[in-house]
Amino acid sequence: xxxxxxxxxxxxxxxxxxxxxxxxxxxxxxxxxxxxxxxxxxxxxxxxxxxxxxxxxxxxxxxxxxxxxxxxxxxxxxxxxxxxxxxxxxxxxxxxxxxxxxxxxxxxxxxxxxxxxxxxxxxxxxxxxxxxxxxxxxxxxxxxxxxxxxxxxxxxxxxxxxxxxxxxxxxxxxxxxxxxxxxxxxxxxxxxxxxxxxxxxxxxxxxxxxxxxxxxxxxxxxxxxxxxxxxxxxxxxxxxxxxxxx
Amino acid sequence: xxxxxxxxxxxxxxxxxxxxxxxxxxxxxxxxxxxxxxxxxxxxxxxxxxxxxxxxxxxxxxxxxxxxxxxxxxxxxxxxxxxxxxxxxxxxxxxxxxxxxxxxxxxxxxxxxxxxxxxxxxxxxxxxxxxxxxxxxxxxxxxxxxxxxxxxxxxxxxxxxxxxxxxxxxxxxxxxxxxxxxxxxxxxxxxxxxxxxxxxxxxxxxxxxxxxxxxxxxxxxxxxxxxxxxxxxxxxxxxxxxxxxxxxxxxxxxxxxxxxxxxxxxxxxxxxxxxxxxxxxxxxxxxxxxxxxxxxxxxxxxxxxxx
Numbered sequence: 001x002x003x004x005x006x007x008x009x010x011x012x013x014x015x016x017x018x019x020x021x022x023x024x025x026x027x028x029x030x031x032x033x034x035x036x037x038x039x040x041x042x043x044x045x046x047x048x049x050x051x052x053x054x055x056x057x058x059x060x061x062x063x064x065x066x067x068x069x070x071x072x073x074x075x076x077x078x079x080x081x082x083x084x085x086x087x088x089x090x091x092x093x094x095x096x097x098x099x100x101x102x103x104x105x106x107x108x109x110x111x112x113x114x115x116x117x118x119x120x121x122x123x124x125x126x127x128x129x130x131x132x133x134x135x136x137x138x139x140x141x142x143x144x145x146x147x148x149x150x151x152x153x154x155x156x157x158x159x160x161x162x163x164x165x166x167x168x169x170x171x172x173x174x175x176x177x178x179x180x181x182x183x184x185x186x187x188x189x190x191x192x193x194x195x196x197x198x199x200x201x202x203x204x205x206x207x208x209x210x211x212x213x214x215x216x217x218x219x220x221x222x223x224x225x226x227x228x229x230x231x232x233x234x235x236x237x238x239x240x241x242x243x244x245x246x
Numbered sequence: 247x248x249x250x251x252x253x254x255x256x257x258x259x260x261x262x263x264x265x266x267x268x269x270x271x272x273x274x275x276x277x278x279x280x281x282x283x284x285x286x287x288x289x290x291x292x293x294x295x296x297x298x299x300x301x302x303x304x305x306x307x308x309x310x311x312x313x314x315x316x317x318x319x320x321x322x323x324x325x326x327x328x329x330x331x332x333x334x335x336x337x338x339x340x341x342x343x344x345x346x347x348x349x350x351x352x353x354x355x356x357x358x359x360x361x362x363x364x365x366x367x368x369x370x371x372x373x374x375x376x377x378x379x380x381x382x383x384x385x386x387x388x389x390x391x392x393x394x395x396x397x398x399x400x401x402x403x404x405x406x407x408x409x410x411x412x413x414x415x416x417x418x419x420x421x422x423x424x425x426x427x428x429x430x431x432x433x434x435x436x437x438x439x440x441x442x443x444x445x446x447x448x449x450x451x452x453x454x455x456x457x458x459x460x461x462x463x464x465x466x467x468x469x470x471x472x473x474x475x476x477x478x479x480x481x482x483x484x485x486x487x488x489x490x491x492x493x494x495x496x497x498x499x500x501x502x503x504x505x506x507x508x509x510x511x512x513x514x515x516x517x518x519x520x521x522x523x524x525x526x527x528x529x530x531x532x533x534x535x536x537x538x539x540x541x542x543x544x545x546x547x548x549x550x551x552x553x
Contacts (some may be wrong), residue, residue: 053453071453078450081551082468091464095455125552128284143454 002066004147004179005029005052010061012047020059021047023204031067031146034173034180036190036197038233040241044205045183049149052181067179069145075152077132079124085135086111086120092142110138114168130161134168148173150182163221166192170217187230187237192221197233201240208240333519338526341519355531358489358504365424366485373429373481377436391437394430402427402484403491415498420489427488428481435477439470471547479540486532505531
């Protein structure tokens, strides 16, 4: 089966003399797969995401994204405050080359998809944190990319809002068949969302272990199955962090 | 509420595709709860009443102006200086009325305002691309960035003698001095505006595919707008004071009579009420343009961004 994303012996250092941030990372992600990159701060998980997004180039190895275009969502919603919610979505449509006449209707359709119907003309600052992240998701979807890269997109939200966005994201990515790479430092979040959890070790960043999450959707973050697997992952993460200190 | 809905209908309907078109089922608990959360979290803003605005925004400056006039009148009435050297506000008001009935005030203010506006617009046309290049091209920035900041610190009245030698007693001299005063401010404002853009906005623009000219037009310029507006405001202040310096020195019968020339006439006639009248008019016009043009513009931009 052909991969949507493949990394072959990828290394990254920011200066020739600096220690590598990522060393010899091999990762294949299948089309439609939801992979969570889990690790402590500074393990290079955001760097890995930037490599896949093409925002940075690897120092060695190959990053290929046969699936084509990638869309990115950041921790900060990164919406443009001078545009309305719909204006933000429309800018992505414009950059993609959607004709002007179709943009408004398409933006409204995407906002309805993230459950913000009728909010096309809302100002970004007039929306709640959860709503802003949903607009950001709609803007990312407007790029019509088959790969969605997410860098801790829900980290700044409260637990209740976050829980609902988990459900929204799962619903949308399953419906659209998106390939998702989701960076997080929250093991429960990773198990709640992912088909696969990839644990990154730090200094240098490398893949320490992987888990396939064989739980059916819908999942609940409070369920015993999610809690059990995330406890195992957290234990392993603890070993990695302790090992890095030596 | 969430506990009563363990099946997460949102996901299951999504999988079958109905919710993809954005048609959430009506009995959708998640959507209802979400809307409730959104409503709770959405910031609300109340408009202050007209009375509150009058009390908090209008009253303090009015009190300050009245106090200044009062103290001025008291000092003048105390005859510390002879009244021809320090006339009170009433004498200055009479000087203004005298000019008003002569019908010269409109022409004088109009001449200066016209020069100021044209000079300012020329400065915007030159300063904007200059600022953009300095902000975005590293080499240019290293080369002329410090010079631009230095020019901003140089009082533009220093350019008047040079400009007179280059252009004589002409409008060209006046415009040259305005440009040398205002262009650095406007360019620096844009540079500062670009510097203050959160890097996340530029990255977001890049991942959206808004690059090159499209990135400048749709991301860079709007993101830099608050800083740019601050630069324009300062540019106007510099243009206006440069204009006054130029008019004060560049007096000639061939040139139209502006506020600066009017002020110089007052000096030549040793007519202190006329001099003070000119100073007050210069102040009023300069502040008036700021209050009528730049303050509302800045406020509109900032409130639309929730700042």
